[in-house]
Amino acid sequence: MTKNSDYEEVLKINEMFYKALGTRNLELMDQVWVKDSRAGCVHPGWIMLSGWQAIRQSWENVFDPNDQVDIRLSNITVEIKGDVAWVACIQQLIYINRDPIGINMSQSTNIFERHDSGWRMILHHASPIPIAGYEIADRSNLQ
Numbered sequence: 001m002t003k004n005s006d007y008e009e010v011l012k013i014n015e016m017f018y019k020a021l022g023t024r025n026l027e028l029m030d031q032v033w034v035k036d037s038r039a040g041c042v043h044p045g046w047i048m049l050s051g052w053q054a055i056r057q058s059w060e061n062v063f064d065p066n067d068q069v070d071i072r073l074s075n076i077t078v079e080i081k082g083d084v085a086w087v088a089c090i091q092q093l094i095y096i097n098r099d100p101i102g103i104n105m106s107q108s109t110n111i112f113e114r115h116d117s118g119w120r121m122i123l124h125h126a127s128p129i130p131i132a133g134y135e136i137a138d139r140s141n142l143q
């Protein structure tokens with residue numbers, strides 16, 4: 001694979017992760033991760049979860065099918081060294097079906113490993129960024 005296609009593939013699997021998160025799609029989340037004890041996940045404000053089974057259970061626990069989440073990424077950087085890649089970004093999650101609307105901003109680092117089947121996530125780490133006094137002025141634009 002060329003470096004350019006690696007870059008595109010890493011961005012694609014990263015986008016797949018956020019699509020699974022935003023649509024609350026556990027089956028899609030299953031496709032993103034490695035399935036062994038090396039998998040690690042730190043949700044904003046949580047301790048480190050180790051191993052795919054614990055991580056999958058955490059997603060199952062937090063995914064509410066009635067939730068509608070709009071995810072916006074910014075400050076995206078991608079680095080690739082051999083069979084390992086990492087994506088850093090700021091993730092803004094807007095929980096639309098809540099009253100009041102909830103907003104969560106985090107600095108996120110996602111680490112991926114190349115496998116025969118493609119790139120797979122081995123670590124997701126999101127650290128909360130405090131938002132003081134932030135309000136959405138116009139709720140009508142959130143549909």
